[in-house]
Amino acid sequence: MIAVAEGLEQVLADLVGTTTSSPELEITADRLALVCSLTWATSPLHASKPAMAPGEFGERLFPGPVLPAIAAELFHAGPGFRELERRGIELADTRSITVAYRRPVLAGDRVTASTSLIGWTPQRPVDSADSDRVDFEPATLALHDALRNQRGELVADIDRVVMIRSVAAARADDTRASG
Amino acid sequence: MPELQLGCRSRSLERTIERSEIELLSTLTVPDGADALPRTTGPLGGALLAAVVATLAANTAPLYRELRETHGMRIIAALGMSATFHASVGAGDTVWAETWLQQVRVSASNPARRIATCRDEGRNQNGALVVELVRTLLVQFDRDSGR
Numbered sequence: 001m002i003a004v005a006e007g008l009e010q011v012l013a014d015l016v017g018t019t020t021s022s023p024e025l026e027i028t029a030d031r032l033a034l035v036c037s038l039t040w041a042t043s044p045l046h047a048s049k050p051a052m053a054p055g056e057f058g059e060r061l062f063p064g065p066v067l068p069a070i071a072a073e074l075f076h077a078g079p080g081f082r083e084l085e086r087r088g089i090e091l092a093d094t095r096s097i098t099v100a101y102r103r104p105v106l107a108g109d110r111v112t113a114s115t116s117l118i119g120w121t122p123q124r125p126v127d128s129a130d131s132d133r134v135d136f137e138p139a140t141l142a143l144h145d146a147l148r149n150q151r152g153e154l155v156a157d158i159d160r161v162v163m164i165r166s167v168a169a170a171r172a173d174d175t176r177a178s179g
Numbered sequence: 180m181p182e183l184q185l186g187c188r189s190r191s192l193e194r195t196i197e198r199s200e201i202e203l204l205s206t207l208t209v210p211d212g213a214d215a216l217p218r219t220t221g222p223l224g225g226a227l228l229a230a231v232v233a234t235l236a237a238n239t240a241p242l243y244r245e246l247r248e249t250h251g252m253r254i255i256a257a258l259g260m261s262a263t264f265h266a267s268v269g270a271g272d273t274v275w276a277e278t279w280l281q282q283v284r285v286s287a288s289n290p291a292r293r294i295a296t297c298r299d300e301g302r303n304q305n306g307a308l309v310v311e312l313v314r315t316l317l318v319q320f321d322r323d324s325g326r
Contacts, residue, residue, distance in 0.1 A: 101260075
């Protein structure tokens with residue numbers, strides 16, 4: 001059986017089921033143009049205002065594959081992430097992402113994320129020989145982001161599985177090992 | 180009209196990721212006024228890697244141009260995407276993707292349209308798998324719309 005440090009288990013149990021709201025991010029024309037340029041999203045759907053103006057949406061669409069990155073950074077800038085940090089938990093590598101697009105995000109939209117901690121799963125600890133602080137990844141978190149536009153309309157449902165680093169657990173483990 | 184070739188792999192262009200691109204991409208996804216710095220100042224991993232590989236596959240692999248030109252396939256909307264990560268990509272690494280059409284089925288809600296499932300494998304300059312993607316698209320073929 002895989003176990004995590006007792007204190008960490010309690011912290012994670014306390015946090016499961018909590019939802020926090022992020023600040024807002026505006027999809028400005030400049031931001032959209034730079035994202036399209038950097039991701040090579042060259043389709044007129046994303047990159048051509050004249051091509052999209054007469055159509056159903058009247059504006060360029062933000063590239064859907066970039067929305068999970070937006071959601072992750074919105075969470076990072078909000079109170080949910082700060083609460084994790086306060087409890088000695090750092091987010092590490094993302095294991096997987098699943099996104100369902102509900103509505104297009106257009107140039108000029110403003111988006112926010114409501115992020116819920118759905119659950120956690122213990123992992124085997126990795127070798128911490130190279131680090132005295134963070135090379136200890138005891139669990140993954142399952143997060144759900146509901147990304148909404150300025151009208152409150154759901155634009156994407158995103159599920160992320162993210163490794164965590166527990167600074168507190170790593171320190172406790174080091175203390176036990178050296179004791 | 181030729182039959183759709185499911186499972187035929189198509190290779191994207193290669194792209195070498197510069198450090199400045201990683202940093203700028205990270206900055207662009209951070210809300211204005213946020214007091215936190217973007218997390219992705221090191222390797223390109225997670226959501227941003229998925230975004231780069233998905234758009235690389237969709238925009239530069241010949242498959243989608245062939246589907247448009249030979250089969251009259253038009254993408255109406257992206258419905259979803261899933262990504263499984265195997266490794267991160269650092270500054271100076273070169274990524275490319277293999278993409279293929281896995282399945283095309285009639286939309287249950289609109290028989291004139293179809294649901295296409297595309298698979299992408301993102302790899303680095305050593306051929307190592309860095310990310311696997313499944314993208315679902317709502318598409319329409321000219322033959323279905325009588326054009």
